[in-house]
Amino acid sequence: MTWLDLLLRNLWRRPGRSGFTLIGVALAVGSFLTLVGLSRGMDAAAQDSLDERGVDLVVVRRDIMEFFASVLPEELEADILRLPGVAEVSAELATLTPMGEDAHAIVAGWRPDSFEWRSVKLVRGSMPERGQHGVVLGDALAGALHADIGSVVAFSFTPFRVTGIAAFTSALNRGIAVLCLDELQALLARPNQVTMFNVRLAQPADAAALASARTEIAALRPDLSVTTTDAVMRGNKAVQVLAAASGAIALVALTMAALSVLNTLAMAVEERTRDIGILAAIGWSRARILALILSEGLLLAGLGGLLGAGLGWLGNHTLNLLVVPGGGLSARATVTLMLLALAASLALGACGALWPAWRAARLDPASALRR
Numbered sequence: 001m002t003w004l005d006l007l008l009r010n011l012w013r014r015p016g017r018s019g020f021t022l023i024g025v026a027l028a029v030g031s032f033l034t035l036v037g038l039s040r041g042m043d044a045a046a047q048d049s050l051d052e053r054g055v056d057l058v059v060v061r062r063d064i065m066e067f068f069a070s071v072l073p074e075e076l077e078a079d080i081l082r083l084p085g086v087a088e089v090s091a092e093l094a095t096l097t098p099m100g101e102d103a104h105a106i107v108a109g110w111r112p113d114s115f116e117w118r119s120v121k122l123v124r125g126s127m128p129e130r131g132q133h134g135v136v137l138g139d140a141l142a143g144a145l146h147a148d149i150g151s152v153v154a155f156s157f158t159p160f161r162v163t164g165i166a167a168f169t170s171a172l173n174r175g176i177a178v179l180c181l182d183e184l185q186a187l188l189a190r191p192n193q194v195t196m197f198n199v200r201l202a203q204p205a206d207a208a209a210l211a212s213a214r215t216e217i218a219a220l221r222p223d224l225s226v227t228t229t230d231a232v233m234r235g236n237k238a239v240q241v242l243a244a245a246s247g248a249i250a251l252v253a254l255t256m257a258a259l260s261v262l263n264t265l266a267m268a269v270e271e272r273t274r275d276i277g278i279l280a281a282i283g284w285s286r287a288r289i290l291a292l293i294l295s296e297g298l299l300l301a302g303l304g305g306l307l308g309a310g311l312g313w314l315g316n317h318t319l320n321l322l323v324v325p326g327g328g329l330s331a332r333a334t335v336t337l338m339l340l341a342l343a344a345s346l347a348l349g350a351c352g353a354l355w356p357a358w359r360a361a362r363l364d365p366a367s368a369l370r371r
Contacts, residue, residue, distance in 0.1 A: 013268070013272075014268070017267070018264065021261060021264040022303055022304045023304070025257045025303075025304025025305065025307075025308060026307035026308040027257075027308065028250075028253040028254050028257035028345075028348075029304065029305050029307075029308025029309065029311070029312060029344065030308040030310075030312040030314075031249065032308075032341055032344060033309065033311070033312020033313065033316060035247075035249055045171050045172040046229075048172065049170045049172035049176075050198065052119060052173055053119040053198065054119055054200055055200065056199055056204040056210070056229070057198075057199040057213060057214060057217070058196055058197075058198060058199070058226070058229065059072070059076075059080065059196055059198075059199060060072070060196045060227075062222075062224060067094075068095050068096055071193055072195070072197065072224075073193065074193060074194050075192070076197065076220065077091045083216045085202055086200075086201060086202070086217075087200045088200040089199050089200075090111070090115055090197065090199075090200075091111060091114075091181065091194040092114075092116070092181075092195055092198055093185055093188070093190065093193065093194045093195050094106060094107065094108045095195075097156060099145060099177070106172070107155055107176075107177045107184065108179075108184075109178070109179055109180060109181035110181055112129075114181075116198065122164045122166055123139060124165055125163050127163065128163045128164070129163075130180045130182065132161070133158075133159070133161060134163035134164075134180075135162055135163065135179040136162075137162055138165075138168055138174040138175050139165055139168070141175045141176065142162070148162065149162055153177070156187055156188070166178075181194070199213070201213055210228070254348050257352075258348035258352040261301060261352025262351075262355060264352075265297055265353050265356035265357070269357075273363060277364075279292075280363065286361040287361070289361045290357045290358065292360075293353055293357035293360050293361075294350060297356075297357070299349075301346055302345065305341060305342045306342070309338045312341060313338070
């Protein structure tokens, strides 16, 4: 009999108890992936979106509670463009708005001469022209709305004609709608106002030039926050609150899963006292008995972690579809979080099994055999 056969046989003695423990671990890991993954995935998705558009720095209003609440004067674009090291600047107005009955989308407004239009790879159709109420949809959003060239979509009860369908690679951009800046400003009643400025530098790979540009842009106004694309969402207070709440709930779920493993193995040790005594009597060392019970906990938690990884991916995918079509986790964020969740499940399995394993290893063989 191999070591794995022995572990499976021990756990199969009480299939119902082992099964419910496995489900508890899976639900804890799935909750962890869904909640923590949602907040981390937003950060990764925002970075991928801006990197694809060739953005190096993002300028928003400092200390905003929610990203789309940033309000900056459009004329600030000219001041940023005059700074040394700045190659191009794109003023952007963005909002999250309902589209249809069940879908929401990020709607962005760019000037016709913005460098960001160069990142738009049209599958079909053309770019919108000023004054014609045209819009370009990411392919995921177009699919969610069942829209194509010539279709009419409504933002805030105002109809816009779809002029183009774009194929982006980042998840967030695939669910975006882009129209002319002045038309979105009129739609939202925000004349000469933008949400942020996206900056492209002349030497983005030069760390000194990057730091200098950030300092000089921040010096233009005391209420400016200048961040790189990898940190654009970290200063958002709404995202910080979401991350803190998600982390707390996930921690409680993982703790409950660890206690479930502890309870299962503690009961198993109690029921198998005589068997453990026999193993000790025939020459098994305390270290080997300890390793046996720990291995059972790790196997139980590992299987639960694999099941939980699938549940977490499904939960994240569902939540992102409900909030932003096409705005799911990037592949990089998904793999990272799944590895973290599996590591967490193994850690909680080890923690839950530690006390039962220590207790089993310290059993006196003679006393155990009398049970």
